[in-house]
Amino acid sequence: MFGVTILGNNSALPAFDRHPTAQVVTIDQYQFLIDCGEGTQMQLSRYKIRRSRINHIFISHLHGDHYFGLPGIITSMGLLGRDTDLHIYASPLLENILHSILQAANAVLPYNLHFHAIAEEGILVEDPKFSVECFKVLHRIECWGFLFRERKKLRKINKEAIRFYNISSVNFERLKMGENIITEDGKTVLNEEVTLPNKPARSYAFCADTIYNEPIADKVKDVSLLYHETTYLKALEERAAARFHATTIQAANIAVKANAESLLIGHFSSKYENLDEFLTEATEVFPNTQLAIEGVTYRIV
Amino acid sequence: MFGVTILGNNSALPAFDRHPTAQVVTIDQYQFLIDCGEGTQMQLSRYKIRRSRINHIFISHLHGDHYFGLPGIITSMGLLGRDTDLHIYASPLLENILHSILQAANAVLPYNLHFHAIAEEGILVEDPKFSVECFKVLHRIECWGFLFRERKKLRKINKEAIRFYNISSVNFERLKMGENIITEDGKTVLNEEVTLPNKPARSYAFCADTIYNEPIADKVKDVSLLYHETTYLKALEERAAARFHATTIQAANIAVKANAESLLIGHFSSKYENLDEFLTEATEVFPNTQLAIEGVTYRIV
Numbered sequence: 001m002f003g004v005t006i007l008g009n010n011s012a013l014p015a016f017d018r019h020p021t022a023q024v025v026t027i028d029q030y031q032f033l034i035d036c037g038e039g040t041q042m043q044l045s046r047y048k049i050r051r052s053r054i055n056h057i058f059i060s061h062l063h064g065d066h067y068f069g070l071p072g073i074i075t076s077m078g079l080l081g082r083d084t085d086l087h088i089y090a091s092p093l094l095e096n097i098l099h100s101i102l103q104a105a106n107a108v109l110p111y112n113l114h115f116h117a118i119a120e121e122g123i124l125v126e127d128p129k130f131s132v133e134c135f136k137v138l139h140r141i142e143c144w145g146f147l148f149r150e151r152k153k154l155r156k157i158n159k160e161a162i163r164f165y166n167i168s169s170v171n172f173e174r175l176k177m178g179e180n181i182i183t184e185d186g187k188t189v190l191n192e193e194v195t196l197p198n199k200p201a202r203s204y205a206f207c208a209d210t211i212y213n214e215p216i217a218d219k220v221k222d223v224s225l226l227y228h229e230t231t232y233l234k235a236l237e238e239r240a241a242a243r244f245h246a247t248t249i250q251a252a253n254i255a256v257k258a259n260a261e262s263l264l265i266g267h268f269s270s271k272y273e274n275l276d277e278f279l280t281e282a283t284e285v286f287p288n289t290q291l292a293i294e295g296v297t298y299r300i301v
Numbered sequence: 302m303f304g305v306t307i308l309g310n311n312s313a314l315p316a317f318d319r320h321p322t323a324q325v326v327t328i329d330q331y332q333f334l335i336d337c338g339e340g341t342q343m344q345l346s347r348y349k350i351r352r353s354r355i356n357h358i359f360i361s362h363l364h365g366d367h368y369f370g371l372p373g374i375i376t377s378m379g380l381l382g383r384d385t386d387l388h389i390y391a392s393p394l395l396e397n398i399l400h401s402i403l404q405a406a407n408a409v410l411p412y413n414l415h416f417h418a419i420a421e422e423g424i425l426v427e428d429p430k431f432s433v434e435c436f437k438v439l440h441r442i443e444c445w446g447f448l449f450r451e452r453k454k455l456r457k458i459n460k461e462a463i464r465f466y467n468i469s470s471v472n473f474e475r476l477k478m479g480e481n482i483i484t485e486d487g488k489t490v491l492n493e494e495v496t497l498p499n500k501p502a503r504s505y506a507f508c509a510d511t512i513y514n515e516p517i518a519d520k521v522k523d524v525s526l527l528y529h530e531t532t533y534l535k536a537l538e539e540r541a542a543a544r545f546h547a548t549t550i551q552a553a554n555i556a557v558k559a560n561a562e563s564l565l566i567g568h569f570s571s572k573y574e575n576l577d578e579f580l581t582e583a584t585e586v587f588p589n590t591q592l593a594i595e596g597v598t599y600r601i602v
Binding site: 012013014015019038039041042045062063064065068069071072075076079080091093094096097100101103104105106140141 | 313314315316320339340342343346363364365366369370372373376377380381392394395397398401402404405406407441442
């Protein structure tokens with residue numbers, strides 16, 4: 001299972017029972033929290049996502065609607081007796097804020113909190129099955145997007161071809177990696193003759209809060225699911241630019257330029273109660289678009 | 302109108318759709334926020350209390366369940382274009398935390414934020430109609446209770462007696478203050494002969510998070526409505542003491558010793574889903590007790 005569950009889809013002012021930004025990315029048994037607006041711990045309870053499964057939290061930037069729920073989650077994990085390490089990835093300024101908050105409460109956490117200051121674009125987490133990278137987006141303050149990628153999948157052994165060439169199983173690992181082999185009698189067997197391609201590796205890109213910024217499209221090229229903010233409808237393009245936010249059309253244009261398979265839009269301004277128009281506008285440019293709705297899990301297939 | 306509206310009645314871990322501590326005290330056209338747990342701004346919206354009417358926020362102590370909603374409210378008030386001054390009363394440590402948070406967001410508030418560091422017991426706010434005092438309670442970290450008092454009410458003029466003694470209206474202000482007067486022909490008229498007592502001044506005491514601590518009863522002597530925490534039922538008295546919290550029986554005992562008119566209990570541990578037993582236990586000792594229920598306004602008459 002690879003998917004993202006929306007816990008908050010609203011911009012800074014909570015409204016219409018929509019919450020500030022928070023998303024949970026699930027890759028098999030792993031769960032990652034992206035951003036953590038006020039009330040995220042309640043949203044986790046509401047949608048029955050266990051805090052204890054989250055070991056990595058990524059914070060895009062230090063506007064409050066993206067992290068004011070973080071101190072609460074950190075504290076609650078402590079009260080619940082967590083003993084697993086927790087990793088937080090964010091602007092270095094956050095470390096001091098968290099430190100002051102914990103110190104004022106005279107709190108000693110029963111688990112290790114590892115703070116990873118984000119300084120430049122690159123890999124944040126590496127695992128045999130997946131990686132998480134950060135990339136710059138363009139907002140009023142320093143702001144990071146996050147890209148979750150499955151590792152390139154190994155090629156599959158074609159059993160019939162293996163029998164035909166009479167290839168020993170000691171070669172299978174190298175074949176899965178895409179290498180050619182030389183048989184005992186000195187003949188070269190091309191990899192594609194005895195293996196089959198696996199499904200392509202899937203990916204999810206979270207583009208945080210950003211103004212329309214074409215270089216982002218290159219950074220998330222060919223992504224399976226692209227989350228892009230759409231704080232405003234297209235009529236408010238000027239306001240969007242002035243506030244370093246994006247519109248429906250702009251998000252859809254990034255999806256087109258990135259050659260994304262599908263697009264998820266969110267971070268809706270609290271001036272809009274009904275969200276239908278967001279979908280209507282975005283699909284004009286990029287048909288495979290969905291609204292980010294709280295409580296819904298969008299699977300990446 | 303003098304009353305308190307409960308926005309959060311739970312202890313640190315949110316549970317059963319109960320929220321961390323926050324209360325709004327209303328005295329006529331004034332509204333005051335006491336504590337501000339995570340999600341308070343959403344609770345204000347839910348119960349249709351306008352953020353813009355709140356000019357004073359009192360924070361009892363720096364455990365997160367009492368203030369993690371504060372940065373969100375401060376920020377949202379700014380986004381909504383507030384221009385009225387906001388006064389915050391809390392431990393001096395909070396000023397640095399708020400400063401770091403606003404600085405990290407590169408936020409410039411469109412209103413003046415006045416931070417008042419609480420250093421000792423005494424008056425925090427004085428108004429011709431009411432006053433707000435703080436007093437120490439006993440918790441794991443420095444913690445303050447707050448006492449809201451109407452000013453002593455003026456005596457009422459007894460119109461019949463005034464006519465009988467033929468007293469000029471120029472004396473009315475002095476009579477309302479309780480003074481005797483001397484008539485034009487040199488006779489002394491005792492105040493109680495020509496005035497009537499007014500209703501006694503009402504008061505509300507918020508005792509925050511505290512262990513059972515008898516000196517508190519003296520500090521809130523004769524209060525109209527006493528809010529006292531009851532994190533645990535009586536069976537967990539030892540756990541309560543170890544964590545610097547109180548039980549139902551202890552809260553009721555403080556109400557008895559304080560000669561309070563009525564008692565409001567809250568800050569229920571998330572280990573209890575049903576709250577009936579809290580009321581049953583407390584009323585054994587102090588019958589005029591109510592459970593603090595979110596969304597309910599308790600009027601002080």
